[in-house]
Amino acid sequence: MKTLRRPLLLLRALAVLAGAVSVMSCFSNRQNEGATLYGTHCANCHGAQGEGLKRLIPPLAQSDYLTKNRNGLACLVRKGMKGPLVVNGVEFNQVMPPADTHLTDSQITNILNFVQTSWGNKGEIFTIREVSEQLRGCGASDGR
Structure with a gap:
């Protein structure tokens, strides 16, 4: 036995x-999905290192905007933005195209978490539930 x-x-x-x-x-x-998605959908404008482009496209690296506007970041990615915004004391006024048709709630969560923890950013990570709630608030959740 x-x-x-x-x-x-x-x-x-x-x-x-x-x-x-x-x-x-x-x-x-x-x-690694967030990094891959960022590289595919965001890096062309915001830069491979989140550095932005001079006074045309805002930086995501060490960006005070991420902390100050946490509750609207998911909708910003999904719906895009038109009009002025201030990042690290610099005003930007370009159109950010929406990701309405090609990113799921889960993918937006992964992108946001990649940005929140890269390039000197020390933001709190997002849960899929938090992102979906933000997106429902702006009528943009796809439930995935």
Whole structure:
């Protein structure tokens, strides 16, 4: 009977280890999604390092706007923006195109979290629930 316990314990330990590795790989794949999405949808204007473009396009790196306007960031990404805004004391007045048709709530969450934690930004990360609530507030949640 004792000889059967050891293989069973070993099998259980291996199963737990395999499950942990599997879960970790899921998280690491999703972890990089924000960076990939940012590179595809945002970097052309805001820069690869979030530096913006002189006085035309606002920086996202070390941006006070992210902290001051946290409650509207999801809608800003989804709906875009037209009109002036001030970032780090500098006024910008260009059109930001909307992401209405090509980004899900989940993808917007991942982009926002990438921006919140990159280039010297130390913002609090968003949950999918928080982003979806913001988007429902501006009539723009897709529920995904």
